[in-house]
Amino acid sequence: MDINPIIFFDLLITIFVLTITTVVLIFYLLKSTKKLQLYRTEYENTKTAIAKNNLSILNEARNKAVKIIDDANNKALDVVQRSNLFINVTNENFNKELKNLAEKEFKNFEKATSDFINQYGSVLSDLKSRNIEIFQNISNNIEITTLEEIKKFKNIIEQETISSEKMIAKKVDHEYSLAKKDVEIYKQDRLKIIDEKIYAILEKISKLVIGRALDLSDHEQLIIQSLEEAKKQEIFIKDTSTNSGS
Amino acid sequence: MKNDILIYFDIITSIKTVAQMNHVSSEIDHLVESLFTTAPKSLENTLNEVGIDTATKIKEMLKKKGLKMEDKEEIKNLLVGLKELLKKFKVIKLTLAIDPSFKIIENMSKWISSNLGEGYILNIETDETLMGGAIVVFNGTYNDLTLKKSLQIVLDTKRKEILPDLNT
Numbered sequence: 001m002d003i004n005p006i007i008f009f010d011l012l013i014t015i016f017v018l019t020i021t022t023v024v025l026i027f028y029l030l031k032s033t034k035k036l037q038l039y040r041t042e043y044e045n046t047k048t049a050i051a052k053n054n055l056s057i058l059n060e061a062r063n064k065a066v067k068i069i070d071d072a073n074n075k076a077l078d079v080v081q082r083s084n085l086f087i088n089v090t091n092e093n094f095n096k097e098l099k100n101l102a103e104k105e106f107k108n109f110e111k112a113t114s115d116f117i118n119q120y121g122s123v124l125s126d127l128k129s130r131n132i133e134i135f136q137n138i139s140n141n142i143e144i145t146t147l148e149e150i151k152k153f154k155n156i157i158e159q160e161t162i163s164s165e166k167m168i169a170k171k172v173d174h175e176y177s178l179a180k181k182d183v184e185i186y187k188q189d190r191l192k193i194i195d196e197k198i199y200a201i202l203e204k205i206s207k208l209v210i211g212r213a214l215d216l217s218d219h220e221q222l223i224i225q226s227l228e229e230a231k232k233q234e235i236f237i238k239d240t241s242t243n244s245g246s
Numbered sequence: 247m248k249n250d251i252l253i254y255f256d257i258i259t260s261i262k263t264v265a266q267m268n269h270v271s272s273e274i275d276h277l278v279e280s281l282f283t284t285a286p287k288s289l290e291n292t293l294n295e296v297g298i299d300t301a302t303k304i305k306e307m308l309k310k311k312g313l314k315m316e317d318k319e320e321i322k323n324l325l326v327g328l329k330e331l332l333k334k335f336k337v338i339k340l341t342l343a344i345d346p347s348f349k350i351i352e353n354m355s356k357w358i359s360s361n362l363g364e365g366y367i368l369n370i371e372t373d374e375t376l377m378g379g380a381i382v383v384f385n386g387t388y389n390d391l392t393l394k395k396s397l398q399i400v401l402d403t404k405r406k407e408i409l410p411d412l413n414t
Contacts, residue, residue, distance in 0.1 A: 206397050210377050219378055220350045223342060224357055226380040226391035235387050236338075236362055 253310050254328050257303040262355040264369040267332055273300050274325050274332075281318045289315045339369040341381040343392065346370060 214222070230236065251258075261267050273296040280292040293301040307328075313320050338358070346354070351368070358366045373381075378393035 203397070203401055206401075207375070207377055207394065210393055210397070214378050216344070216347065216350070219342070219344050220346075220353060222378040222393065223340070223346075223350070223354060223380050226382060227354070227357055227361075229391050230382040230384070230389055231361060233389060235382060235384050235389055 251331070253307050253324075254331055256306060257300070257328065258331065259359075259364065260299065260303065261332070261335070261367060262351050264337060264367055267335060267367055269297070270300055271329055271332055273297060274329050277304070278322055278325050281322055289318075289321065334365065335367045336365055336384075337369050338366055339371070339383040341371045341373050341376065341383075343372070343374055343376040343378050345372050 257270070261270060276296060277289070277292055281289065293304065296304075304325075307324065308314075308321065311320070311324060313324070315321075340354075351370075354368060358368075376392040376394045377397070379391050379396070381392060382389045
């Protein structure tokens with residue numbers, strides 16, 4: 001097989017171009033990688049620097065805050081001490097004044113109380129004597145009135161009781177006589193029913209006993225007796241036609 | 247007529263009840279029918295078909311009358327006459343507490359013959375509730391002569407004696 005030389009040279013050129021391109025690309029890639037490495041290093045450094053800066057700022061801020069708090073505490077303590085002092089002094093004065101006032105008022109109260117007690121005692125004893133008199137009068141009146149009322153009530157009750165007793169007795173008698181009549185009627189009805197039932201039972205028993213006690217010869221005798229009785233009653237004499245008696 | 251009655255005497259006196267009379271009457275009808283049938287059948291053979299008692303008495307009758315088996319017309323007249331005589335029986339209806347035996351029926355018939363004469367037959371019915379005795383019906387007259395009736399009368403009339411006064 002023979003390859004065309006032009007084509008062969010074209011192929012060679014193409015391969016060469018491709019090779020050159022590949023080398024350039026590799027070179028460029030290496031360069032980029034170095035740059036990237038540099039950037040990364042720089043970034044790390046910057047980051048570290050920022051962190052350090054932040055830390056220092058924080059420390060500074062903390063220190064300042066502590067200082068401010070300390071100052072505030074000191075001032076507060078100072079204020080508290082001053083106010084405690086003021087309270088103590090005020091308390092002492094207040095207690096003194098209060099004590100004086102209390103003593104003064106207590107004396108006044110004692111005096112007023114004793115006056116009131118004396119007055120109350122005298123009024124009470126007056127009232128007591130007057131009330132005793134009134135109560136005595138009232139109780140006498142009540143006693144008299146009550147006794148009279150009780151007497152009247154007793155009489156009324158007695159009369160009412162007697163009339164009620166008479167009425168009840170009359171009513172009881174009436175009801176008793178009605179009940180007695182009803183009982184008598186019921187008794188007669190029941191006796192009548194019992195009577196009939198006994199009678200029916202007696203009839204039944206008689207029939208059973210007589211029926212069972214007779215034998216054939218007894219029956220024959222009874223039949224003949226019946227015929228004789230019929231003859232005595234002249235039944236067979238009334239004979240005017242033939243084939244009668246059916 | 248009197249002679250005929252004498253001829254019939256045995257058969258007449260053997261009939262005690264309406265049931266027997268009806269039975270003999272139907273046998274007579276059978277005999278009369280057979281006398282003039284087209285089938286060759288002698289009276290002798292026909293007499294073997296009825297009850298032996300009836301057959302014997304009819305043979306006696308024929309003998310007394312001097313008739314032979316071939317005298318069909320005379321025999322027929324004799325039998326018809328007998329049947330007519332049977333109709334003249336007087337019936338005494340008795341309702342009894344028991345179904346009477348042959349002996350009791352015989353004794354009753356004897357009493358009737360002795361006390362009332364011949365020509366009576368009994369029409370017997372049964373009712374156990376009567377207890378004993380009889381209800382006698384004859385010629386339209388009804389008479390209750392049973393123990394049941396007697397007991398009823400006693401219980402009704404002697405009620406106060408039998409049952410004590412419950413009011414006391």
